Amino acid sequence: MTIKHLQHYLIRAKNIEVSKKFYTEVLGLNVGYRPPFKFPGYWLYANNLPVVHLIEADNKSLEQKTYLDNETLEVQNQSGAIDHLAFAADHLEKVLSHFRHLNVIYQHRIVPEEEGANQLFIVDPDGIRIELNFSHNP
Secondary structure, eight states: OOOOOOOOEEEEESSHHHHHHIIIIISOOEEEOOOOOSSOOEEEEETTEEEEEEEEOOTTOHHHHHHHTOSOOOOOOSOTTOOOEEEEEOOHHHHHHHHHHTTOOOEEEEOTTTTTOEEEEEEOTTSOEEEEEEOSOO
16 A cells, blocks of 8 residues: 555534635635535535535534444544644745735744745634645745
8 A cells, every 4th residue: 555645634613614714715725526425514625626624513413423433523622633734835925915814813934944935824713723835936
């Protein structure tokens, strides 16, 4: 077996509409095709790839519990054992302006020995830290 790449991650959102708004309006992902599962959710796309899957955790949904093989679907705030999730991004100045316009709180870091590569860290509505990596090349 060879792992090719990370394909997606699933978020059990406290409020699926609030999370969808964050990922589409703040990060610019697009709602796209999602197979007809028997429970609600969204697949959010970047460059035609469904990188974020959203469901609203629902302990009453037998379909959700069965499909995800979970005894409980309670929302666990923050990232648990995972510290953060990262996306490659571009147009740093436009993103900074966009974040300021939306009053998004962020941390800006410069990566040592990476010729000035920039990172922005933000937190989604469920407490998950998101890292955006910007190459030093414009």
